[in-house]
Amino acid sequence: MKVLVVDYGSQYTQLIARVVRELGYYSQVVQYDEQVDLEDVQAVILSGGPASVYEEDAPKLPDWFEKYEGKVLGICYGMQLVAHSLGGKVEPGEKAEYGRTTIRLIEDDPIFFGVEKETTVWMSHGDHVKVLPKGFKVLAKSTDEIIAAATDGKRYWLLQFHPEVRHTLRGREILHNFLSKICNLKPNWNLEDFVSKKIEELRETLAGKKVIAALSGGVDSSVACVLTHKAIGENLLNVFVDHGFLRKGEENEVPKVFKEMLGLNLVKINARKRFLEKLRGVSDPERKRKIIGEEFIRVFEKQAQQHGATHLVQGTIYSDVIESAKSGKKTAAIKSHHNVGGLPERMNLQIVEPLRNLFKDEVRLVGEILGIPRQILYRHPFPGPGLAVRILGEVTEEKLEILKEADRIFIETLKETGWYEKVWQAFCVLLPVRSVGVRGDKRAYDYVLALRAVDSTEGMTADWSKIPHEVLDLAARRILNSVKGIGRVVYDISSKPPATIEWE
Ligand SMILES: Nc1ncnc2c1ncn2[C@@H]1O[C@H](COP(=O)(O)OP(=O)(O)OP(=O)(O)O)[C@@H](O)[C@H]1O
Numbered sequence: 001m002k003v004l005v006v007d008y009g010s011q012y013t014q015l016i017a018r019v020v021r022e023l024g025y026y027s028q029v030v031q032y033d034e035q036v037d038l039e040d041v042q043a044v045i046l047s048g049g050p051a052s053v054y055e056e057d058a059p060k061l062p063d064w065f066e067k068y069e070g071k072v073l074g075i076c077y078g079m080q081l082v083a084h085s086l087g088g089k090v091e092p093g094e095k096a097e098y099g100r101t102t103i104r105l106i107e108d109d110p111i112f113f114g115v116e117k118e119t120t121v122w123m124s125h126g127d128h129v130k131v132l133p134k135g136f137k138v139l140a141k142s143t144d145e146i147i148a149a150a151t152d153g154k155r156y157w158l159l160q161f162h163p164e165v166r167h168t169l170r171g172r173e174i175l176h177n178f179l180s181k182i183c184n185l186k187p188n189w190n191l192e193d194f195v196s197k198k199i200e201e202l203r204e205t206l207a208g209k210k211v212i213a214a215l216s217g218g219v220d221s222s223v224a225c226v227l228t229h230k231a232i233g234e235n236l237l238n239v240f241v242d243h244g245f246l247r248k249g250e251e252n253e254v255p256k257v258f259k260e261m262l263g264l265n266l267v268k269i270n271a272r273k274r275f276l277e278k279l280r281g282v283s284d285p286e287r288k289r290k291i292i293g294e295e296f297i298r299v300f301e302k303q304a305q306q307h308g309a310t311h312l313v314q315g316t317i318y319s320d321v322i323e324s325a326k327s328g329k330k331t332a333a334i335k336s337h338h339n340v341g342g343l344p345e346r347m348n349l350q351i352v353e354p355l356r357n358l359f360k361d362e363v364r365l366v367g368e369i370l371g372i373p374r375q376i377l378y379r380h381p382f383p384g385p386g387l388a389v390r391i392l393g394e395v396t397e398e399k400l401e402i403l404k405e406a407d408r409i410f411i412e413t414l415k416e417t418g419w420y421e422k423v424w425q426a427f428c429v430l431l432p433v434r435s436v437g438v439r440g441d442k443r444a445y446d447y448v449l450a451l452r453a454v455d456s457t458e459g460m461t462a463d464w465s466k467i468p469h470e471v472l473d474l475a476a477r478r479i480l481n482s483v484k485g486i487g488r489v490v491y492d493i494s495s496k497p498p499a500t501i502e503w504e
Pocket residue numbers: 213214215216217218219220221222239240241242243313314315316340379380381382383384385
C-alpha cells in the first residue's frame with residue numbers, strides 16, 4: 001500500500017510525504033509529469049505549487065490521473081487545479097492569505113472529524129477557488145470568506161490551507177482522517193519491518209557476492225554499512241577515503257569508532273596527496289567539486305578491483321533522490337553535490353542503496369533499531385568534498401591546517417555549551433580575504449573566518465541558528481587567541497534560500 005504525493009513544486013512536498021509516513025502510511029513523491037505505476041497506490045495527494053492554474057503553461061493533472069480510481073486530496077495549488085479542471089473558477093484574490101488564518105467549519109465531513117468548529121490553519125496563496133465545480137459543496141471558509149475546504153463527497157477533498165505544516169493546529173488529524181476515514185487505509189508502515197525485510201532482501205540479492213561499501217563515518221553510510229553487514233557479514237568490505245579534507249582527527253576516529261563501537265572493519269585509503277595535487281591551482285568551486293567527485297571514483301575503482309567486488313553500497317537517502325529528480329527537470333543546477341550516483345557506468349559496479357527510500361530522521365531511527373550509538377547517529381551532516389569546499393578558492397595545506405583547528409574549536413564549544421545537538425549543522429569557512437588587526441601592539445594581517453550554523457530538516461531550506469551571543473563570543477575568542485593565521489571571526493546570518501548552507 002502506498003500514498004502517492006504528486007509534486008507541483010511546493011516547498012512543503014517533502015513535508016507532506018514525511019507527515020504521512022509518521023502517521024504510519026508509506027508515501028512516495030512523484031513529479032506531476034512523471035509516468036507512474038499505479039499498482040498499490042491507495043491514495044493520491046496533490047501538493048501546492050508556485051504556478052497559477054489559469055496561466056498558459058501551468059502544470060496540469062498527471063497523465064495517469066484518469067486511470068487512477070481512488071480518492072484524491074488536493075492541497076492549495078492541488079485544490080485549485082482540481083477545481084479548475086472540473087469546470088470551477090479560480091481567480092487571483094484581491095489580497096493574498098499568508099500565514100496563520102482562522103477557518104470556520106460549515107458542514108460536517110469525516111475529514112474534519114474531531115476538529116473544532118473554528119480552527120487555526122496555515123495559508124500561503126494568492127489565488128483562490130471562486131466557484132466550485134458542479135456537485136461540490138463548501139466545507140469550510142476562512143475569515144476572509146474564502147473557500148478553505150470543499151468536497152464532492154465521492155472522490156475529491158480539497159484544502160486551500162496546508163495541513164502538513166505544524167502551524168495548522170489540527171493538520172495531522174486532518175491528514176489522518178483523509179487516509180483512515182475517507183480512504184479506509186490501515187497504518188502499516190513501520191521501520192522494524194523495514195529493517196528485517198531489507199536485511200532479508202540484501203541477503204538474497206547479494207548472496208555469494210563480494211561487495212564494497214563507501215563509508216564516510218557520516219550518518220547515512222554508517223547505517224547503510226551496518227545494515228548490509230547484518231545481511232552478508234564478511235563479504236562486505238567498508239572503504240573509508242581519507243582525502244585530507246576531513247575534520248581534525250577524523251581519519252583516526254572513524255576507524256576506531258567503527259571497530260570499537262560496531263565491531264566493523266574498514267580499510268582506510270590515504271589519498272591525501274593525490275586529492276591535494278589534483279586541486280593545486282584550482283579555485284573555481286564547480287571544478288573543485290568535479291575533480292573531487294572523479295578522484296573518489298578512481299579510489300573506489302581500485303578497491304573494487306583488488307577485492308573482486310561486483311557491488312558498491314552507498315548511503316543515498318530519499319531526499320537525495322527527490323532533489324536530483326527535481327534538478328533533472330526544471331530547476332537550475334546550483335552546485336554539483338559530490339554524489340557517487342555517477343559511478344555505475346564508469347565502474348561496472350552495481351550500486352546498492354538500501355536507504356534510498358528513507359528520510360534522514362527515518363535513517364536515524366533505523367540506526368537506533370540496529371543499535372548504532374547516538375554519537376554516530378546524531379552527528380551533523382558532513383559533505384563528501386569536506387573542507388575543500390569550506391576553503392574558498394585554492395586549497396592549500398596551510399589553509400587546511402588553519403581551518404581544521406578553527407573548526408575543532410567551534411564544534412567543541414558548541415558541544416560544551418549544549419548547542420551541538422540543538423543545531424542541524426555547524427562548521428567554519430575560511431575566506432580568501434585578509435584583514436588588518438593589532439596583536440601585541442603590532443600590526444597583523446590575517447584571514448577572515450566565518451562561523452556557520454543552521455536549523456533545517458532536510459537541508460533543502462535552512463535558517464541561520466540563533467546561537468546565543470555568549471556562545472559565539474566564547475568560540476570567537478578561543479579561535480582568535482589560539483589559531484594562528486586568523487585575525488577576524490564573523491557569523492553568517494544568511495538563510496537558504498537565497499544563500500546555500502555551504503559557501504561553495
Ligand atoms: N570520505 C569518504 N569515504 C568514503 N565514502 C564517502 C566519503 N565521503 C562520502 N562518501 C560516500 O558518499 C555518500 C554521500 O555522502 P553524504 O555526506 O551525503 O552521506 P554520509 O556521509 O553517509 O552522511 P551525512 O549526510 O550524515 O554526512 C556517503 O553515504 C558515502 O557512501
